[in-house]
Amino acid sequence: MAYISEAVTSITKHINFEQFNSNFNFRHINQQQIPISTAITATAITILGLLALKYNDRAVFTKRRDDVPFIKGVPLVGNLFRTIATVDIIYDDLTESFEKLDTLTMSQSTIGMPPQLQTIDPLNIEYVLRHNFSNYIKGPQMMDTMGDLFGHGIFVANGQEWQYHRKTASHIFNVITLRDHFTDVFMQELKNMSEYIFDTNAKTGEPVDFAHIMSKFTMESFARVAFGKNLNGLLNENNAQFAISFDACQKISFNRFIDPFTDLKEALKPIFSPGSTTYKQHIKIINDFAYSIINERRDKLKQGLVFEDMLSRFMTTETPDGRLLNDVELRDTLLTFLAAGRDTTADSINWTFYCLLTHPDVEAKLRQEIDQYLPNEDIDNPQILYEIARKMTYAHAVFYETLRLYPSVPTNIRLSVKEDRLPSGVKVHKGDSVMWSLYAAGRSTHLWGPDARTFDPERWIQENGELKRVSSYQWMAFNAGPRNCIGQNLATLEAILVITHLLKRYKLSLVPDQKVTYALSLTLQMRYGMKVYISKR
Numbered sequence: 001m002a003y004i005s006e007a008v009t010s011i012t013k014h015i016n017f018e019q020f021n022s023n024f025n026f027r028h029i030n031q032q033q034i035p036i037s038t039a040i041t042a043t044a045i046t047i048l049g050l051l052a053l054k055y056n057d058r059a060v061f062t063k064r065r066d067d068v069p070f071i072k073g074v075p076l077v078g079n080l081f082r083t084i085a086t087v088d089i090i091y092d093d094l095t096e097s098f099e100k101l102d103t104l105t106m107s108q109s110t111i112g113m114p115p116q117l118q119t120i121d122p123l124n125i126e127y128v129l130r131h132n133f134s135n136y137i138k139g140p141q142m143m144d145t146m147g148d149l150f151g152h153g154i155f156v157a158n159g160q161e162w163q164y165h166r167k168t169a170s171h172i173f174n175v176i177t178l179r180d181h182f183t184d185v186f187m188q189e190l191k192n193m194s195e196y197i198f199d200t201n202a203k204t205g206e207p208v209d210f211a212h213i214m215s216k217f218t219m220e221s222f223a224r225v226a227f228g229k230n231l232n233g234l235l236n237e238n239n240a241q242f243a244i245s246f247d248a249c250q251k252i253s254f255n256r257f258i259d260p261f262t263d264l265k266e267a268l269k270p271i272f273s274p275g276s277t278t279y280k281q282h283i284k285i286i287n288d289f290a291y292s293i294i295n296e297r298r299d300k301l302k303q304g305l306v307f308e309d310m311l312s313r314f315m316t317t318e319t320p321d322g323r324l325l326n327d328v329e330l331r332d333t334l335l336t337f338l339a340a341g342r343d344t345t346a347d348s349i350n351w352t353f354y355c356l357l358t359h360p361d362v363e364a365k366l367r368q369e370i371d372q373y374l375p376n377e378d379i380d381n382p383q384i385l386y387e388i389a390r391k392m393t394y395a396h397a398v399f400y401e402t403l404r405l406y407p408s409v410p411t412n413i414r415l416s417v418k419e420d421r422l423p424s425g426v427k428v429h430k431g432d433s434v435m436w437s438l439y440a441a442g443r444s445t446h447l448w449g450p451d452a453r454t455f456d457p458e459r460w461i462q463e464n465g466e467l468k469r470v471s472s473y474q475w476m477a478f479n480a481g482p483r484n485c486i487g488q489n490l491a492t493l494e495a496i497l498v499i500t501h502l503l504k505r506y507k508l509s510l511v512p513d514q515k516v517t518y519a520l521s522l523t524l525q526m527r528y529g530m531k532v533y534i535s536k537r
């Protein structure tokens with residue numbers, strides 16, 4: 001909404017009313033002949049008409065960009081209606097725009113949004129994420145859209161604040177913890193999932209929502225590795241309200257990026273859908289959950305208990321100004337890591353299974369690899385699973401290929417602090433947002449060839465059978481440069497363990513005639529879930 005009021009102020013600033021009055025010489029008009037309201041309406045229409053002529057393909061008071069292909073919009077509001085009309089397929093629409101304009105960089109303008117450059121050019125992205133890192137920050141838009149959910153956590157932090165979070169967290173994701181602690185946790189949770197859900201449904205023949213189970217599984221696993229807590233979420237739905245509220249707030253945060261009326265709609269919710277949970281109530285549910293975990297941990301630390309997990313690390317590591325994080329800062333950190341680690345991983349596993357179930361030849365080849373590496377007698381041995389999870393080339397190829405077409409973080413953004421120029425020659429004005437769509441980049445024929453939209457894990461395998469490395473500025477699933485994903489190894493390990501565990505034991509098939517598509521949120525969730533039948537292998 002801030003952008004709307006800026007636009008209104010800007011409109012009034014640009015109109016020279018004195019000049020306008022004298023041009024139209026209202027004084028000679030008899031006020032009794034023409035009612036004042038008619039005069040105001042006529043004036044407003046004339047002003048709008050003039051503005052519409054000038055800003056005939058873009059948002060009012062935005063500059064025309066002639067140096068870069070431009071997605072034309074309608075007068076005064078630019079791409080607002082287009083965004084609203086294509087909101088359900090927004091990533092595909094953007095992919096089409098890149099292809100139609102035959103470009104890797106383009107601009108668009110939408111009323112209420114800051115001026116935007118969109119690029120999928122690996123050179124530009126490397127420049128933004130690495131070579132000129134300090135100029136491209138997480139701008140105030142991040143704070144406006146996600147601030148009340150993630151506070152000052154690592155997602156929105158810049159400078160020293162970011163460095164502190166990064167350094168503190170990076171100690172946790174080392175090889176030894178991955179091998180000795182995380183693999184065990186994942187295996188225990190997988191066994192629970194099998195016992196309570198997959199085995200039961202294999203017997204009854206009832207379909208299950210795979211995406212819903214993965215959401216619980218990743219929540220459960222994450223709660224254990226991050227704050228050593230067993231939520232028992234696979235068994236009961238008591239923790240479901242937190243997950244529902246967390247999902248709802250992430251969707252609202254995302255909507256704020258594309259729809260300037262999001263907050264207004266939320267404010268009007270109690271009037272138009274009475275009884276539904278409001279944004280404020282969702283935030284309260286989330287806060288209560290986070291603070292209960294922090295308080296519980298503080299009590300246990302007072303009792304002299306020792307913990308090695310993420311929460312304790314953040315509770316005991318001093319900030320650059322020599323103090324410990326307070327409860328609010330700990331809450332921000334906890335929720336940020338939960339969003340970073342849990343939904344992204346769940347989404348990547350969901351889409352991997354969707355790709356496997358729609359490509360039986362790939363699934364068969366992956367089963368072969370799993371059977372070759374994992375003899376039946378070792379299927380519950382965490383150390384062996386850890387070792388083979390690192391070695392299975394085809395499993396990695398399947399996972400990477402899925403993330404190319406269905407990146408868990410579908411789009412990303414930075415704000416330019418100063419005037420700049422991207423390697424492709426495009427000028428970046430101070431305050432411009434540079435956005436890159438991982439979804440569009442993954443499907444670009446310029447970057448991946450004519451079969452860019454085909455799911456083909458073979459493209460990740462070299463002739464000598466080894467995994468092909470692709471520049472992380474072309475395949476950006478885990479981001480790149482100093483702010484690359486801290487949890488990449490953890491997520492890859494978790495996903496490959498889940499894939500191995502499930503394919504070794506079960507045969508899944510999609511319930512026919514269901515629509516599997518993405519929802520609009522900060523991560524690429526499945527809008528209606530994904531129902532599958534389960535049978536034992």
Ligand code: HEM
Nearest residue numbers: 340341344345348408409477478479483485486487490491
């Ligand atoms: C398949 C799973 C995952 C994917 C695709 C993924 C992807 C990404 C991407 C694209 C970013 C950059 C976000 C940005 O620039 O705003 C990122 C950042 C981050 N990820 Fe992941 N992530 C995954 C799993 C995880 C896990 C399991 C964790 C750990 C709990 C994690 C922790 C983080 C953190 C802390 C950052 C912020 C890094 C920084 O700003 O310095 N991620 N991730």
